[in-house]
Amino acid sequence: MSLSACTALTHVDLSFCKCSDLSLSKIAESNPRLETLRVCQCSMSDKTLRALAACCPNLTSFRAVQCSPGATSDGLKCLVDRCKKIQDLDLSYNQFLNAETLVVLAASDVAGRLEHLGLDECTEAVVDDGLIALASRAAKLEKLVVGGCHQLTN
Numbered sequence: 434m435s436l437s438a439c440t441a442l443t444h445v446d447l448s449f450c451k452c453s454d455l456s457l458s459k460i461a462e463s464n465p466r467l468e469t470l471r472v473c474q475c476s477m478s479d480k481t482l483r484a485l486a487a488c489c490p491n492l493t494s495f496r497a498v499q500c501s502p503g504a505t506s507d508g509l510k511c512l513v514d515r516c517k518k519i520q521d522l523d524l525s526y527n528q529f530l531n532a533e534t535l536v537v538l539a540a541s542d543v544a545g546r547l548e549h550l551g552l553d554e555c556t557e558a559v560v561d562d563g564l565i566a567l568a569s570r571a572a573k574l575e576k577l578v579v580g581g582c583h584q585l586t587n
Contacts, residue, residue: 448473479508499526523551535563544570
């Protein structure tokens with residue numbers, strides 16, 4: 434039985450399961466009630482992010498830590514533009530993120546709802562200007578994790 438056959442899932446944690454981009458996309462497409470998705474060390478591209486954006490409007494928590502490169506800021510923009518309920522976002526240890534990432538987050542409606550943002554070791558993504566832009570919009574942010582982001586100076 435594949436997980437895509439389970440169509441009533443609201444919380445899924447596939448961390449360290451080596452799931453493919455295709456599997457993650459199918460899970461998103463099959464579970465429109467999905468609220469929480471945690472993946473760690475999985476293969477993920479913009480296809481997964483777009484599937485979540487199109488099919489999972491109730492997503493409140495998305496943790497994609499140390500996933501294989503293939504996703505971009507464009508995919509993230511699609512996700513945060515359509516999944517407006519996200520409060521918990523962890524993209525730590527992802528090398529696909531860049532300086533545009535925080536600008537994309539700051540410009541989205543999600544910025545005002547974020548309570549937790551994890552960007553540990555996202556050295557290319559976390560820069561002063563982006564963090565300042567995000568801080569001006571993220572009034573509910575309670576936890577910010579940016580360890581190892583050596584480009585921060587302020």
